[in-house]
Amino acid sequence: MNHAAHHRKSMESATSDGSAAPASTKAAAMAAGSGVVPESVPNVTGATQYIDDIPLPAGCLQAAVRLSDSARGRILALHTEAALALDPSVRIITAKDIPGTNQIGTNKADEPLLPEEEWEYWGQPLVLVVAATRSLARRAASLITIASEELPAVLDPREAAAKGDLIFPPRTIAYGNVEDAFARCDYVVEGRVDSGGQEHVYLETQGAIAEVIDGRRVRVISSTQGPTGVQRAVATVLGLPMNMVEVEARRLGGAFGGKEDQAANWASLAALAAWITGRPVELYLNRKEDMRATGKRHPYSSDFRIGADRNGMILAFEATYYQNSGCTCDLSPAILGRTVLHATGAYKVPNVRVTGLMCRTNLPSFTAFRGFGAPQAFFVIESAIDALAQRMGVDPVEIKRRNLYREGDETYYGMKLERVRASEAVERLLDKAHYLQARQRVNDFNATHRLEKKGLAMIPVAFGISFTKLMMNQGGALVHVYSDGSVLVSTGAIEMGQQVARKVALVAARTLGVPIEKVHVQRTTTLTVANTVPTAASTGSDLNGQAARIACTEIRSRLLAKAAEMLDASPEELDIANGMIYRRGQPTSLRWESLIEAAHQARIDLSAHGFFATPFLQYDMKAERGKPFAYHVYGAALVEATIDLLRHTYRLDRVTIVHDIGDSIDVSVDRGQVEGALAQGLGWALLEDLRFDGKGKPLSDTLSTYKVPDNEFMPGEIDIEFLPPVENPTTPYNSKAVGEPPLQYGIAGYFAVLDAVRAARGTGIEYYNLPLIPEKVSQLLAGKEG
Amino acid sequence: MIVTITINGKKESLQIEPGDMLVDTLRNAGHVEVKKGCDTGNCGVCTVLLDGKPIRSCSFLAVRAEGHEITTIQGVAEEARRFADFLNREGADQCGFCAPGFALTVIAMKRELKNPTEEEIRHYLAGNLCRCTGYESQHRAIRNYLEADHA
Ligand code: FES
Ligand code: FES
Numbered sequence: 001m002n003h004a005a006h007h008r009k010s011m012e013s014a015t016s017d018g019s020a021a022p023a024s025t026k027a028a029a030m031a032a033g034s035g036v037v038p039e040s041v042p043n044v045t046g047a048t049q050y051i052d053d054i055p056l057p058a059g060c061l062q063a064a065v066r067l068s069d070s071a072r073g074r075i076l077a078l079h080t081e082a083a084l085a086l087d088p089s090v091r092i093i094t095a096k097d098i099p100g101t102n103q104i105g106t107n108k109a110d111e112p113l114l115p116e117e118e119w120e121y122w123g124q125p126l127v128l129v130v131a132a133t134r135s136l137a138r139r140a141a142s143l144i145t146i147a148s149e150e151l152p153a154v155l156d157p158r159e160a161a162a163k164g165d166l167i168f169p170p171r172t173i174a175y176g177n178v179e180d181a182f183a184r185c186d187y188v189v190e191g192r193v194d195s196g197g198q199e200h201v202y203l204e205t206q207g208a209i210a211e212v213i214d215g216r217r218v219r220v221i222s223s224t225q226g227p228t229g230v231q232r233a234v235a236t237v238l239g240l241p242m243n244m245v246e247v248e249a250r251r252l253g254g255a256f257g258g259k260e261d262q263a264a265n266w267a268s269l270a271a272l273a274a275w276i277t278g279r280p281v282e283l284y285l286n287r288k289e290d291m292r293a294t295g296k297r298h299p300y301s302s303d304f305r306i307g308a309d310r311n312g313m314i315l316a317f318e319a320t321y322y323q324n325s326g327c328t329c330d331l332s333p334a335i336l337g338r339t340v341l342h343a344t345g346a347y348k349v350p351n352v353r354v355t356g357l358m359c360r361t362n363l364p365s366f367t368a369f370r371g372f373g374a375p376q377a378f379f380v381i382e383s384a385i386d387a388l389a390q391r392m393g394v395d396p397v398e399i400k401r402r403n404l405y406r407e408g409d410e411t412y413y414g415m416k417l418e419r420v421r422a423s424e425a426v427e428r429l430l431d432k433a434h435y436l437q438a439r440q441r442v443n444d445f446n447a448t449h450r451l452e453k454k455g456l457a458m459i460p461v462a463f464g465i466s467f468t469k470l471m472m473n474q475g476g477a478l479v480h481v482y483s484d485g486s487v488l489v490s491t492g493a494i495e496m497g498q499q500v501a502r503k504v505a506l507v508a509a510r511t512l513g514v515p516i517e518k519v520h521v522q523r524t525t526t527l528t529v530a531n532t533v534p535t536a537a538s539t540g541s542d543l544n545g546q547a548a549r550i551a552c553t554e555i556r557s558r559l560l561a562k563a564a565e566m567l568d569a570s571p572e573e574l575d576i577a578n579g580m581i582y583r584r585g586q587p588t589s590l591r592w593e594s595l596i597e598a599a600h601q602a603r604i605d606l607s608a609h610g611f612f613a614t615p616f617l618q619y620d621m622k623a624e625r626g627k628p629f630a631y632h633v634y635g636a637a638l639v640e641a642t643i644d645l646l647r648h649t650y651r652l653d654r655v656t657i658v659h660d661i662g663d664s665i666d667v668s669v670d671r672g673q674v675e676g677a678l679a680q681g682l683g684w685a686l687l688e689d690l691r692f693d694g695k696g697k698p699l700s701d702t703l704s705t706y707k708v709p710d711n712e713f714m715p716g717e718i719d720i721e722f723l724p725p726v727e728n729p730t731t732p733y734n735s736k737a738v739g740e741p742p743l744q745y746g747i748a749g750y751f752a753v754l755d756a757v758r759a760a761r762g763t764g765i766e767y768y769n770l771p772l773i774p775e776k777v778s779q780l781l782a783g784k785e786g
Numbered sequence: 787m788i789v790t791i792t793i794n795g796k797k798e799s800l801q802i803e804p805g806d807m808l809v810d811t812l813r814n815a816g817h818v819e820v821k822k823g824c825d826t827g828n829c830g831v832c833t834v835l836l837d838g839k840p841i842r843s844c845s846f847l848a849v850r851a852e853g854h855e856i857t858t859i860q861g862v863a864e865e866a867r868r869f870a871d872f873l874n875r876e877g878a879d880q881c882g883f884c885a886p887g888f889a890l891t892v893i894a895m896k897r898e899l900k901n902p903t904e905e906e907i908r909h910y911l912a913g914n915l916c917r918c919t920g921y922e923s924q925h926r927a928i929r930n931y932l933e934a935d936h937a
Contacts, residue, residue, distance in 0.1 A: 043882025044870035046819025053818040203823040203883040253883030287824045497881030497918040672877025679920030703828035711921040
């Protein structure tokens with residue numbers, strides 16, 4: 001390989017002199033990169049190194065954490081004798097050993113890395129233990145006894161709110177005049193909606209490897225979506241400036257938001273242990289530890305009031321969201337922000353008042369999870385419309401159609417909507433799924449079947465894209481073109497299965513004008529791209545793709561100037577595409593590799609840094625008005641379900657989706673994202689039952705007690721259609737973000753099952769409490785809504 | 787104690803504790819292509835073949851493998867590479883963490899069942915959890931992979 005590269009180089013310098021390349025040179029150039037292993041091969045053959053697969057540096061110790069076993073308590077004394085006696089390699093580290101500041105909270109300083117006195121949830125890491133092997137470290141951790149005092153714990157968000165235990169003051173968005181509007185309504189319906197938490201179940205659990213370099217710097221490899229956040233946390237805990245901490249993130253074995261803020265804990269613990277022992281340290285959680293110790297999707301409990309005229313036009317909507325934030329702030333404010341900014345779902349409502357409360361409880365700190373507070377809001381508005389339809393005696397689909405956002409509508413937070421596609425998606429869906437016939441078929445089935453009933457439900461989605469925290473809407477990239485013409489791109493985007501690396505590579509290849517095989521997207525490190533935002537909010541390819549595009553554009557213009565000189569042309573006449581240089585649309589004799597070689601000889605910089613900040617975003621937090629989103633993603637889904645009246649189980653028969661991916665960079669990747677998000681949404685709505693007992697003890701802390709969708713749970717038929725491309729100026733090549741919006745489609749699964757239950761009972765039921773597990777279906781069929 | 791296991795065709799003598807699970811023994815011996823996702827036999831990520839049949843190595847004592855043949859995905863690497871291409875084309879290669887266990891199960895199924903029906907495929911793979919793909923793309927990939935052989 002080396003030999004070939006060498007050979008190629010000498011031949012190409014010949015071409016750069018202007019002489020025609022001999023055929024063999026072309027062949028050699030074409031062969032460049034032919035040894036590249038296709039990207040999915042390392043994953044499938046198991047060669048990809050996730051945290052626990054990375055060969056450890058010599059002398060590496062293993063760390064384990066001792067977790068609390070009650071929801072709230074005070075440490076009186078630690079007895080570590082037995083643990084220390086286990087093996088000479090055992091070392092115990094507590095809050096007192098932290099050389100810097102014992103604080104890793106990002107939005108509020110309420111999160112010590114290790115508690116000094118009190119712990120606040122069941123499963124909180126109290127003490128760090130290191131030993132020569134992982135099993136020794138775990139055994140030593142279990143041998144520590146803790147003398148403690150029990151403290152009263154609060155688990156319910158409404159109870160916390162009643163006590164005034166809020167993380168920040170409530171946030172309210174008010175628009176129009178709700179009271180006047182309710183007075184004018186023909187129908188006003190109130191209700192309560194509850195949604196459960198959701199465990200991420202990224203198949204790779206959390207972990208990190210840390211080592212001290214030259215006795216003064218720290219290097220951490222972390223399974224994180226946010227290397228910069230990890231870098232900041234490690235620096236704070238160790239009392240170092242950020243330039244002494246290097247963080248690297250490789251491919252993650254799934255994350256879904258769970259490794260956005262909460263990877264910092266484990267990385268900081270590993271770094272702390274490395275700093276104190278002077279030895280490399282790995283900390284890798286097992287499934288049970290991970291399920292106990294880490295945050296999940298926020299459970300919500302909400303109240304709504306909705307009002308409409310006799311035609312089903314919604315005139316007013318009011319909601320109060322009690323967000324169960326868990327024991328610390330974490331990302332809760334931003335998540336609540338997304339909730340209150342998605343309160344009316346895909347509908348235009350002229351009078352709105354919504355309030356969100358971040359309620360502190362003694363549960364793990366709930367955190368980012370795909371959808372980030374929006375699914376909870378969608379479930380509330382969809383429940384409200386469902387209740388309204390029950391009272392009015394009409395099909396909810398009719399009410400939904402009538403109230404969708406239209407072009408030019410202003411949202412209740414003052415954003416004028418452009419290129420609205422809500423109706424386009426819904427009408428196409430109803431048409432595609434032959435909705436009226438489907439409804440008739442379901443009714444006929446229900447009339448003729450006594451042991452099974454079918455249900456049908458539709459949800460439209462309008463999902464705002466951008467981080468709700470304005471400063472986070474930025475991305476950076478560093479692009480190098482090497483002298484053989486191959487391209488290396490580094491960005492802040494973490495690859496965790498969403499194929500952002502492929503999308504960034506496609507953007508870079510398209511912008512530079514080279515075949516995709518020429519481009520490699522490198523793992524993210526804080527050395528190559530600094531001050532990155534976490535890869536989250538579905539913005540990974542928008543922000544990092546744009547940054548890469550900007551860097552590539554810069555290099556391209558330098559190259560075009562050089563090519564113009566070589567071809568005696570003006571740069572405007574020239575184009576680079578597919579590794580060839582074109583002049584007024586005609587291929588020239590100049591190839592990419594020769595151009596790069598010539599540019600290198602001419603001492604032209606073949607590297608560039610690109611930076612992108614999403615334009616036109618602004619939001620006034622006081623007035624609660626502005627443009628918090630670059631754009632919206634639209635779509636709609638129809639779900640059909642059948643319940644078994646003997647066993648009280650159900651199955652999902654089919655899902656039809658019409659979804660907006662703009663002018664996609666890679667349709668097969670986007671399809672995979674829609675399918676994966678649908679599965680997680682259906683899991684949240686119907687299956688995944690996150691439970692704590694009355695004392696806050698986690699009951700669903702293994703994969704045998706917490707079920708996630710398997711292939712038999714998934715609907716037999718899934719039909720996905722994409723809307724035609726549309727202009728979308730702030731993204732790479734008019735693409736659209738895809739990670740989160742389709743998760744809301746799962747909510748239609750809830751209403752399809754509820755619709756079937758209603759058919760069985762023959763009465764209207766207003767019951768909004770997800771997940772709608774078979775146990776609840778049983779109760780509903782027995783007439784117990786409590 | 788020492789167990790002797792033939793791993794991917796090569797006899798290896800490994801130092802173990804009586805309670806060690808096969809997954810840890812394999813990983814400690816450098817076979818990190820065998821991933822671990824749950825420890826409770828629920829996810830299928832740790833799948834290896836024991837004398838050609840898929841088992842969950844997290845729920846299988848290492849001592850019981852004494853004298854048997856264990857195949858990890860590396861033992862069928864060429865077939866795995868072929869299958870990888872089908873996954874890739876369907877958007878079914880996402881985070882990749884489930885992929886080695888999943889691919890090994892697919893390869894075992896292909897050897898065991900001639901022309902599996904849709905239902906048999908789902909049933910065979912129901913124990914292989916994937917949190918990323920929602921399974922649809924994996925199924926398309928499997929169908930294409932099986933069909934390609936008939937062509
Ligand atoms: S690790 Fe063995 S089944 Fe999950
Ligand atoms: S691809 Fe991530 S778990 Fe299957």
